[in-house]
Each structure stands twice: as C-alpha cells, then as structure tokens.
Amino acid sequence: MPTLVGVFDAPGPVRTLADKIKGRSLGELEIYSPSPFPEPDAAIDKKPSRVRLFTLIGGLTGVTFGYWMQIWMANDWPLVIGGKPFTSVVPYTIIGFEMTILLGGLLTVLGLFVVGRLPRFRLDKGYSPRFSGEEIGLAVTCRDRDVAEVEALMRDSEAKEVTLVDA
Amino acid sequence: MTPPPAEAVAARLASAPVASDSKINRDILSVLDGASLKYWGLLGLVVLGVAQAVATLAYQTYIGMGVAGYSHPIFWGVYIVCFVFWVGIAHAGTLISAILYLFRAKWRNAINRGAEAMTVFAVVTAALFPLIHIGRIWKFYFMIPYPNQRGLWVNFKSPLLWDLFAINTYMTISIVFFYVGLIPDIAIARDRSSGWRKVLYTILSLGWQGTSRQWKAHNRTVLHLSGLATPLVLSVHSVVSWDFAVSIVPGWHATIFAPYFVAGAIFSGFAMVLTLLIPVRRIFGLEEYITDYHFENMSRFILLTSTIVGYAYGAEYFIAWYSGVEAERTSFFMRALGPYWISTWIMITCNAVFPQLLWFKKLRTNLPFLFVLAFLINLGMWFERYVIIITGLSREHDPAVWGTYTPSLAEMSILVGSFCWFSMFFLIFLKIFPVVAIYEVKELAIHENAHGGAH
Numbered sequence: 133m134p135t136l137v138g139v140f141d142a143p144g145p146v147r148t149l150a151d152k153i154k155g156r157s158l159g160e161l162e163i164y165s166p167s168p169f170p171e172p173d174a175a176i177d178k179k180p181s182r183v184r185l186f187t188l189i190g191g192l193t194g195v196t197f198g199y200w201m202q203i204w205m206a207n208d209w210p211l212v213i214g215g216k217p218f219t220s221v222v223p224y225t226i227i228g229f230e231m232t233i234l235l236g237g238l239l240t241v242l243g244l245f246v247v248g249r250l251p252r253f254r255l256d257k258g259y260s261p262r263f264s265g266e267e268i269g270l271a272v273t274c275r276d277r278d279v280a281e282v283e284a285l286m287r288d289s290e291a292k293e294v295t296l297v298d299a
Numbered sequence: 300m301t302p303p304p305a306e307a308v309a310a311r312l313a314s315a316p317v318a319s320d321s322k323i324n325r326d327i328l329s330v331l332d333g334a335s336l337k338y339w340g341l342l343g344l345v346v347l348g349v350a351q352a353v354a355t356l357a358y359q360t361y362i363g364m365g366v367a368g369y370s371h372p373i374f375w376g377v378y379i380v381c382f383v384f385w386v387g388i389a390h391a392g393t394l395i396s397a398i399l400y401l402f403r404a405k406w407r408n409a410i411n412r413g414a415e416a417m418t419v420f421a422v423v424t425a426a427l428f429p430l431i432h433i434g435r436i437w438k439f440y441f442m443i444p445y446p447n448q449r450g451l452w453v454n455f456k457s458p459l460l461w462d463l464f465a466i467n468t469y470m471t472i473s474i475v476f477f478y479v480g481l482i483p484d485i486a487i488a489r490d491r492s493s494g495w496r497k498v499l500y501t502i503l504s505l506g507w508q509g510t511s512r513q514w515k516a517h518n519r520t521v522l523h524l525s526g527l528a529t530p531l532v533l534s535v536h537s538v539v540s541w542d543f544a545v546s547i548v549p550g551w552h553a554t555i556f557a558p559y560f561v562a563g564a565i566f567s568g569f570a571m572v573l574t575l576l577i578p579v580r581r582i583f584g585l586e587e588y589i590t591d592y593h594f595e596n597m598s599r600f601i602l603l604t605s606t607i608v609g610y611a612y613g614a615e616y617f618i619a620w621y622s623g624v625e626a627e628r629t630s631f632f633m634r635a636l637g638p639y640w641i642s643t644w645i646m647i648t649c650n651a652v653f654p655q656l657l658w659f660k661k662l663r664t665n666l667p668f669l670f671v672l673a674f675l676i677n678l679g680m681w682f683e684r685y686v687i688i689i690t691g692l693s694r695e696h697d698p699a700v701w702g703t704y705t706p707s708l709a710e711m712s713i714l715v716g717s718f719c720w721f722s723m724f725f726l727i728f729l730k731i732f733p734v735v736a737i738y739e740v741k742e743l744a745i746h747e748n749a750h751g752g753a754h
Contacts, residue, residue, distance in 0.1 A: 162510055162511070163510065163511045164508055164509050164510055165509050165511075165514065166321070166487070166509060166741050167483075167509075167514075167738040167739070167741045167742035168514040168515075168517065168518050168738075168742060169514075169742075172511065173511040173514055173515050176511040176512070177511065177512065177515065180519075181515045181516050181519035183516050183519040183520050183523065184519060184523065187523040187527070191527075201444070202455040205444055205452035205453075205455070206452070208450070208452060209450050209451055209452055213456075220455075223455065223456045223461075224455060226461045226464070226465070226538060227455060227460070227461060227464045229530075229534065230464040230465055230468040230531075230534075231464070231468075233468055233472060233527045233528075233530070233531045234467075234468040234472065236523075236527050237471070237472045237475055237476075237524055237527050237528075238471070238475065240520050240523045240524055240527070241479060241520060241524075243516070243519075243520065244516050244517060244519075244520040245505075247512070247515075248512055248513040248515075249512065250482075250505045250507065250513070251505035251506050252506025252507075252508070253506060254506070255506060255508055256508060256510075259508045261490035261491065263508070263509055264324075264483075264487040264490045264509060265321040265324060266321040266323070266741065266744075
C-alpha cells in the first residue's frame with residue numbers, strides 16, 4: 133500500500149488533518165515529531181498510556197518484595213537482639229521504600245520499551261531526519277484509490293511538502 | 300472519476316529541497332564537534348589525576364588502612380567525608396529534572412541535561428568511597444544479602460545497610476532517568492552523524508523515530524520516573540544523615556539531621572551545577588540556551604537552601620546549649636573553638652554568610668561572581684561534612700578517648716582523584732552527548748512559534 137508523507141511546520145494543522153483522515157477512514161496514520169505535542173498525538177490515540185500499569189506493577193512488586201525479603205531473612209536465622217522481636221516492620225520501611233522506587237522505576241522503563249515498541253531495528257520508510265529537526269511529519273498508508281484525496285487534504289492543511297514514499 | 304494510480308501521483312509529487320536543519324540542533328550538536336588541544340590537555344590532566352589516585356588505592360590496599368590518617372578514636376575520615384559530599388552533589392540533578400518537572404517549571408529545560416549528567420557522575424564517584432573506606436575491597440559483597448553457607452543474613456536494622464540500598468537505588472534510577480531523557484536527543488545526533496558516532500548513536504537511540512506512540516510513552520515514563528525520583532531524592536540524603544543521627548555520638552544524634560542534610564545536598568548540588576555550566580556556556584557559546592535567567596533562578600535556590608543550612612547550624616548550637624547535655628555542649632564548643640575551628644569557620648562563612656549576597660539581583664546575574672561563590676560553597680560543603688564527622692568522633696562522651704585526626708597524603712591523593720574522576724566523566728560526556736536537552740528546548744521553541752511568540 134502506498135504511504136504519503138506530509139511535512140508540516142506546526143502541530144495544529146496536523147491534528148485537524150489527522151482527525152479528518154481518521155473520520156473518513158482513509159488509511160493508517162503515523163505522526164513523527166521532533167518533540168512531544170499532545171494535540172496531534174491525541175488524534176492517533178486518546179487513551180492514557182499503558183506505561184502507568186507497568187509503574188504500578190513494579191511499585192507493588194517492589195514494596196512486597198522489599199518487606200518480604202527482610203522479614204524472611206530476619207526469621208531465617210533468628211538472633212535474639214535485646215529481647216526484641218525478630219521482625220521489626222518500622223525500620224524495614226526504608227528498604228521497602230527503596231525497593232518500591234527501584235522496581236517501580238525499572239518497570240516504568242520496561243513499559244516505555246513495550247508500549248513505545250522499542251528497540252526497533254529498522255526505521256520506517258516514512259521517517260526522515262527532517263522530523264528530528266523542526267518539522268512534523270504525517271504519514272498516511274492508504275489504498276491506491278485514496279492517494280489523490282489524501283494528497284489534496286494534506287495540501288489543503290498547510291503541508292509544505294507531500295511525498296509518496298512507498299507505492 | 301477514476302482516481303489516478305499511485306505511480307502517477309508519485310511522479311507528480313516533486314520533492315521540495317530539504318529545509319535547512321534546525322538552528323537548535325546545529326547550535327547544541329556543535330558542542331560535539333571536534334576537540335581542541337585545550338580539551339585534550341584538560342582531559343589528559345584529569346586522567347593523570349585519576350591514575351595517581353588508582354596508584355594510591357593500590358598502595359593502600361597492599362599496605363593496609365594505616366596509610367590513611369585513621370587512628371583511634373577516628374575511623375571515619377576523608378573517605379566518608381567525600382562519600383557524603385559527592386552524594387550531596389548528586390542531588391541537584393534529580394531536583395532539577397524530577398521536582399521542577401512535576402512543578403512544570405519550564406526554565407529547567409536548558410539546564411536539566413547537564414545537571415542530570417552531573418548527578419550520575421557524582422553518584423558514581425560517591426559509590427566508590429565506601430569501597431575505598433572498607434580497605435578490603437574484595438569483601439564488599441559481605442554487605443549484600445546473599446545466601447551463604449553460614450546461613451547468615453545482613454542486619455536490616457542497620458543504617459549502613461539502608462544506605463547501601465538507598466545509594467544503589469539512587470544510582471540506578473539516576474542512570475535510567477538520564478538515559479531515558481537522552482534517547483530522543485541521541486536519535487537527533489544519529490540522523491546527523493557518520494562513522495563510529497553513527498554506529499554508537501544508532502545502537503543507543505534504539506530506533507527512536509519520535510512517533511506519537513513513542514512520545515506518549517516517553518512523556519508518561521518521564522512523569523512517572525519524576526514521581527518516583529522526587530521522594531527518592533529527599534530520602535537518599537535523609538538515609539545518609541541517619542548513618543550519623545541513629546548513633547549516639549554527640550553532634551550526630553539529632554532529629555534535625557535529615558532535613559539539614561537534604562537542604563545541604565541541594566545547596567551543594569546547585570553550586571556544582573553552576574561550577575560546570577558557567578564555563579560550558581562560555582566555552583561552547585550556548586548563551587542563547589543557558590541564559591542569565593537560569594543562573595538567577597539557580598541562585599535563588601542557593602540562597603534559599605543556604606538560609607536553611609544557616610538556620611540548621613544555629614539550631615544545632617541552640618539545642619546543644621538548651622539540652623543541657625554536657626557532651627553535646629562540649630562537642631559544639633570544640634567545633635567552634637577547638638582544634639578544628641578553621642574548618643568550622645570555613646563551613647559557616649562559605650555556606651551561611653557569603654551566599655546571603657545573593658539577595659542582590661545584580662550579583663545573581665554576575666557570572667564571575669557566581670563562579671567564585673559556587674567554588675566557595677563547594678569548599679564550604681566539603682568542610683561541613685568534615686566538621687560533622689571528624690569533630691563528632693574526636694570529642695565523644697569520655698575525654699579519655701578524645702583524639703585528633705589529620706588527613707594523610709594518601710587520603711588527599713584519593714580526594715583529588717575523585718574530583719578528577721568526576722571531571723573526566725563530565726568532559727567525555729560533553730563530547731559524546733548533547734549537554735542541553737534539544738527536544739525539550741525545541742518543544743518550547745515550536746510551541747512559541749505556533750502561538751506567535753505569545754509565551
């Protein structure tokens with residue numbers, strides 16, 4: 133299927149155009165931008181990122197593991213110190229906290245890799261180094277018969293350039 | 300009407316010439332270009348500094364801890380002072396990256412990368428000192444809870460173990476945070492490089508393309524890492540302070556220690572950011588990105604934290620007097636007027652007195668003044684840790700076990716080596732990765748253009 137790439141200077145028109153193309157079901161969209169722009173990104177996917185689930189799971193695993201590790205180890209070799217109980221939950225909070233942050237943080241990054249589909253070994257054909265400059269790219273993979281319509285929409289939406297990258 | 304085939308459209312779509320690259324990319328990536336003779340000279344000098352410290356460490360490891368100035372009753376000396384100092388330095392990066400991010404303080408965008416790099420290198424430097432301090436470096440793994448034949452586990456009620464977990468967590472999260480922030484910028488560098496750099500950046504950028512999905516995940520990741528790093532940064536120096544406060548040594552056993560250490564850490568960290576970024580901005584001509592406004596805001600942080608630290612100094616003396624505890628009173632009297640009085644007065648003047656000059660706006664934007672002040676603060680904060688540790692141990696409860704400590708040549712050699720080690724990493728960083736977060740600066744610039752410069 134052909135992919136048309138429109139090059140834009142500002143995020144606003146990209147959002148409007150993306151909404152139009154999605155509304156008319158003209159093809160699959162991908163936006164490439166040099167920095168994060170919530171407006172066009174929302175046109176692709178409005179739902180909150182699933183990275184938060186990874187953070188939650190990591191944090192809960194960390195706190196559980198942190199306390200469990202200390203309680204189990206303290207009881208595995210029970211040494212009586214000053215007649216105090218083997219398990220001292222209050223001081224264990226510190227390492228419990230550190231483990232929450234550690235696993236929460238590491239799983240958040242795992243979330244970035246999973247949700248952001250990284251690493252990628254090949255760059256998309258629609259990607260151009262221009263999109264790590266200051267321009268924004270909107271790539272639309274559509275059917276042959278929709279190419280002209282998509283192109284016209286792009287040009288109407290202030291695209292400074294439209295290219296067919298994959299016919 | 301029959302739509303034209305794709306090929307026909309393709310023929311019609313003449314590619315316009317590729318627009319010239321972004322000025323922001325050019326300006327910031329130009330820092331990576333080439334390296335002057337001065338740069339290589341400086342790098343060579345710090346590598347030599349590291350080499351002499353490594354030689355000293357080898358000598359100390361072979362001979363024993365006697366080569367350090369440790370003697371009864373002082374067995375925590377310059378190495379622990381350096382450990383606390385470098386952990387403190389590491390705090391500003393996370394504060395700028397995480398806490399200011401959560402507060403949406405956009406001014407942080409131009410300085411966060413340099414500060415994060417500083418954090419990573421400072422914490423890596425700090426982590427060496429417990430190893431150097433224990434003498435038998437190869438026994439380090441005793442501190443880690445691992446299954447062993449004796450069935451013994453570490454003592455989780457010990458602040459030293461809390462410290463191990465806190466520092467390692469901080470180091471890991473700082474590195475992860477630093478790398479995640481770098482990914483989009485490495486991709487920018489990848490698209491504009493060749494040779495070995497292209498290979499390196501291609502691997503490290505992980506195929507980043509700046510798609511909506513990637514940005515969305517990236518934004519969320521930075522937000523969550525900031526949320527996690529914020530309590531972490533406040534906890535790390537609190538835990539370090541408990542290494543002291545949980546003991547019963549006069550001058551250490553104080554509830555004020557955690558907030559006092561955290562404020563001091565942020566204070567010294569900002570001073571180190573100034574020490575690094577003032578010359579970086581000047582040498583690489585980054586005045587357009589790292590502006591006087593940034594330095595003024597950092598100066599305000601320094602003024603605030605200096606005031607907190609000054610208050611803590613006062614509170615310590617007041618409580619020592621008010622408590623009526625003889626050992627406390629003596630310890631603090633000895634701090635100011637005993638054998639370590641010079642260190643104490645360097646600490647007070649550099650940390651609590653000189654920074655008060657920052658009440659004057661003219662001085663907050665006077666970079667030569669800020670550079671000198673930052674140096675004095677770094678000096679003062681090193682001496683603060685020296686005063687706390689050495690005066691505390693030298694004047695404990697029983698006068699029969701009082702003693703004095705003088706750092707040995709070996710300790711001085713490793714102290715100098717630690718600054719060289721830190722500088723070596725920073726110098727290499729300057730030539731490998733963008734020192735200013737390009738995508739964040741661009742975000743502001745493109746939004747500004749889109750809204751007609753309304754911000």
